[in-house]
Amino acid sequence: MTTPPVTTTRAPAIGWQLPPFYCPIEPAVHPGAARLEARAIAWVDEFGLYENAVDRAWGLATHSTDFSCRIIPHGDEEKLLLFILWNHWAFALDDNVHDTGSAATTTAGIVDFNARVARCLETPGAALLGAGPLTAAFEDLVGRTRAATTPVQFRLVTEGLRDWLFGAAWQAGNTERGIMPTLSDYVAIRPSVNGTRFSLAWSLIAQGIEVPGDELYSDSVQALTDVAGSVVSYDNDLFSYAKEDSQQTLEQNIVNVLAQHHRCSPQEALRAAVAVRDRTMVLFLRLREQIARSAGPELLRYLEALGHYIVGSIQWMNAAPRYASPRNRHIVPVPGASWNITWRDTPTDPSTDPLPVPAAAWWWKQLAT
Amino acid sequence: MTTPPVTTTRAPAIGWQLPPFYCPIEPAVHPGAARLEARAIAWVDEFGLYENAVDRAWGLATHSTDFSCRIIPHGDEEKLLLFILWNHWAFALDDNVHDTGSAATTTAGIVDFNARVARCLETPGAALLGAGPLTAAFEDLVGRTRAATTPVQFRLVTEGLRDWLFGAAWQAGNTERGIMPTLSDYVAIRPSVNGTRFSLAWSLIAQGIEVPGDELYSDSVQALTDVAGSVVSYDNDLFSYAKEDSQQTLEQNIVNVLAQHHRCSPQEALRAAVAVRDRTMVLFLRLREQIARSAGPELLRYLEALGHYIVGSIQWMNAAPRYASPRNRHIVPVPGASWNITWRDTPTDPSTDPLPVPAAAWWWKQLAT
Numbered sequence: 001m002t003t004p005p006v007t008t009t010r011a012p013a014i015g016w017q018l019p020p021f022y023c024p025i026e027p028a029v030h031p032g033a034a035r036l037e038a039r040a041i042a043w044v045d046e047f048g049l050y051e052n053a054v055d056r057a058w059g060l061a062t063h064s065t066d067f068s069c070r071i072i073p074h075g076d077e078e079k080l081l082l083f084i085l086w087n088h089w090a091f092a093l094d095d096n097v098h099d100t101g102s103a104a105t106t107t108a109g110i111v112d113f114n115a116r117v118a119r120c121l122e123t124p125g126a127a128l129l130g131a132g133p134l135t136a137a138f139e140d141l142v143g144r145t146r147a148a149t150t151p152v153q154f155r156l157v158t159e160g161l162r163d164w165l166f167g168a169a170w171q172a173g174n175t176e177r178g179i180m181p182t183l184s185d186y187v188a189i190r191p192s193v194n195g196t197r198f199s200l201a202w203s204l205i206a207q208g209i210e211v212p213g214d215e216l217y218s219d220s221v222q223a224l225t226d227v228a229g230s231v232v233s234y235d236n237d238l239f240s241y242a243k244e245d246s247q248q249t250l251e252q253n254i255v256n257v258l259a260q261h262h263r264c265s266p267q268e269a270l271r272a273a274v275a276v277r278d279r280t281m282v283l284f285l286r287l288r289e290q291i292a293r294s295a296g297p298e299l300l301r302y303l304e305a306l307g308h309y310i311v312g313s314i315q316w317m318n319a320a321p322r323y324a325s326p327r328n329r330h331i332v333p334v335p336g337a338s339w340n341i342t343w344r345d346t347p348t349d350p351s352t353d354p355l356p357v358p359a360a361a362w363w364w365k366q367l368a369t
Numbered sequence: 370m371t372t373p374p375v376t377t378t379r380a381p382a383i384g385w386q387l388p389p390f391y392c393p394i395e396p397a398v399h400p401g402a403a404r405l406e407a408r409a410i411a412w413v414d415e416f417g418l419y420e421n422a423v424d425r426a427w428g429l430a431t432h433s434t435d436f437s438c439r440i441i442p443h444g445d446e447e448k449l450l451l452f453i454l455w456n457h458w459a460f461a462l463d464d465n466v467h468d469t470g471s472a473a474t475t476t477a478g479i480v481d482f483n484a485r486v487a488r489c490l491e492t493p494g495a496a497l498l499g500a501g502p503l504t505a506a507f508e509d510l511v512g513r514t515r516a517a518t519t520p521v522q523f524r525l526v527t528e529g530l531r532d533w534l535f536g537a538a539w540q541a542g543n544t545e546r547g548i549m550p551t552l553s554d555y556v557a558i559r560p561s562v563n564g565t566r567f568s569l570a571w572s573l574i575a576q577g578i579e580v581p582g583d584e585l586y587s588d589s590v591q592a593l594t595d596v597a598g599s600v601v602s603y604d605n606d607l608f609s610y611a612k613e614d615s616q617q618t619l620e621q622n623i624v625n626v627l628a629q630h631h632r633c634s635p636q637e638a639l640r641a642a643v644a645v646r647d648r649t650m651v652l653f654l655r656l657r658e659q660i661a662r663s664a665g666p667e668l669l670r671y672l673e674a675l676g677h678y679i680v681g682s683i684q685w686m687n688a689a690p691r692y693a694s695p696r697n698r699h700i701v702p703v704p705g706a707s708w709n710i711t712w713r714d715t716p717t718d719p720s721t722d723p724l725p726v727p728a729a730a731w732w733w734k735q736l737a738t
Contacts (some may be wrong), residue, residue, distance in 0.1 A: 106477040108542035115539040119557045126557050127727035151586035159528055166531065167540070173477035188488045188495050210655040213582070217520035358496035
């Protein structure tokens with residue numbers, strides 16, 4: 001490879017050195033990662049998910065296997081494989097349909113596409129999507145997922161995918177209208193854009209975690225789920241900043257949202273973004289500990305899974321060429337590219353007060369006083 | 370009232386006499402309907418849901434109480450009241466935001482609004498909606514619904530509302546793009562536009578029906594749910610045809626979809642529409658009977674509830690001035706207005722073959738051969 005190292009390319013507005021990450025959670029990775037990756041690559045090649053060698057290289061640069069095996073470090077390999085394949089498909093979809101950054105993509109078109117995807121998942125054979133590798137891969141996933149899951153688990157997948165599509169449509173609508181969301185709007189809806197429920201559905205399924213519905217859907221556990229999704233989302237915003245800074249429209253992320261909010265530069269907003277993220281992380285740890293005190297055994301496993309979702313996402317993005325050698329700066333992904341992040345033991349903002357954002361207040365209210 | 374009777378106003382393309390309805394299901398109405406209606410009217414007045422006396426008259430002309438008490442003829446009155454209030458709110462929303470028939474309404478705007486609604490339901494206090502009576506009424510409903518339901522029941526409400534918003538956005542996207550859906554697309558997505566899952570969530574909640582998840586989300590029961598939603602949707606299309614035939618864009622309904630499909634007039638398409646509807650109804654009855662043979666007691670209650678959903682909707686729309694004295698033809702609703710429908714004992718199309726539509730094939734596949 002003759003591609004220059006990351007640091008010699010045009011720096012993003014927030015620089016190449018991300019602030020140290022506060023995440024006191026032990027990382028882990030599924031022991032089957034290597035063989036799962038080989039199987040995943042065979043699958044994407046079988047379906048010709050990528051049009052050419054360069055697209056294929058970028059598809060593999062998502063490190064979908066590493067992502068999946070870090071956020072789900074235990075559990076059934078066959079189900080974990082399905083999640084890996086779903087991620088390959090979802091990244092291809094995201095880059096080709098949802099988040100192209102083009103103002104020419106209409107929300108109406110995306111909503112129509114999303115409705116087709118959601119319904120084809122729920123109704124086998126509905127054939128609402130045009131022909132092509134992305135559709136063929138999707139149909140394969142739908143059939144295998146249905147076969148591998150119980151009805152309740154399958155419902156988690158369908159609702160999780162719908163939630164992610166719902167977030168993607170919202171983001172596209174803002175792009176079309178040239179709107180940078182307010183901080184409150186962004187905090188409220190960002191976990192859906194990230195596909196939080198979809199990833200966590202698979203974490204439950206692959207690990208065989210069966211939290212009773214009235215525990216899983218209780219206020220505090222739902223709040224904690226959104227809080228975890230928020231931390232992962234903000235971290236994703238930092239790792240994605242460079243990747244998306246040459247789009248036609250200014251990308252919606254926590255840095256740009258705060259730059260608008262505080263009327264400052266992205267570089268100045270970075271500190272505020274990390275503060276928001278760290279306060280959310282502090283809440284996650286406190287609320288999780290509180291819930292754990294009275295949790296049943298399956299809920300305890302879910303609380304553990306949420307932790308892996310956060311730390312696994314950081315570890316993955318740090319070393320995924322998709323983020324560490326972004327495509328808007330590199331013709332092909334750089335093997336071994338890394339953000340080389342550092343860590344810190346304390347939050348940058350130790351405040352345990354609720355963020356001054358209506359959408360987040362309810363999360364903090366779950367804390368026993 | 371000096372408003373002329375329906376039959377002297379401009380006739381819709383499909384006429385004022387709807388073809389006889391095939392629906393061999395015994396109707397029923399909740400015994401508390403009268404006192405519930407009084408309470409519902411007090412609520413809409415308390416919140417000033419309607420801007421003026423004329424809007425208020427049209428709001429009451431939705432007969433939301435009659436609808437709710439017919440599709441849920443048994444069960445807890447307090448929870449049924451909540452469903453009635455949700456319907457008042459939803460009709461106001463539909464007429465003011467979603468289905469105005471104006472091409473100026475953008476999908477991006479609707480998607481943004483929907484995201485706010487969905488999130489405000491899930492996250493109390495998120496305050497993502499502007500001030501106003503519709504918001505105040507919504508916040509009241511959110512709080513009361515949360516207090517009256519278990520976490521699993523509340524999840525049914527949130528997912529049900531999301532499904533309805535998802536359908537509304539799809540419809541709006543077609544309007545914006547000037548697209549009349551193909552028959553297959555329409556059949557696939559129409560149950561969501563109708564809010565099927567939302568209404569049935571409330572049917573489960575008010576009647577205290579607790580179907581085990583793996584039964585409720587089994588293929589055959591989900592197919593049956595979509596089939597019931599389809600019948601109700603097509604019936605709604607017939608009763609709504611006149612109401613929406615003066616909009617800026619041609620309304621998406623089963624008649625206009627089939628007129629496009631067969632390249633014929635709406636009047637000619639009406640017969641095909643009833644055939645599609647009746648074949649779907651025949652499937653409903655056969656599949657319901659099949660499922661009942663091995664159903665547990667709670668699932669049996671749900672199967673009963675689906676029947677009430679179908680027959681109750683017909684009875685309600687037949688006599689609701691919203692449909693029987695449509696606003697595009699009457700300044701104020703006509704008291705006692707009725708479509709005066711008739712009934713038939715057999716389907717117009719007795720075929721038990723699957724509709725030649727990919728999206729529907731899976732429904733018929735649920736029948737044991």
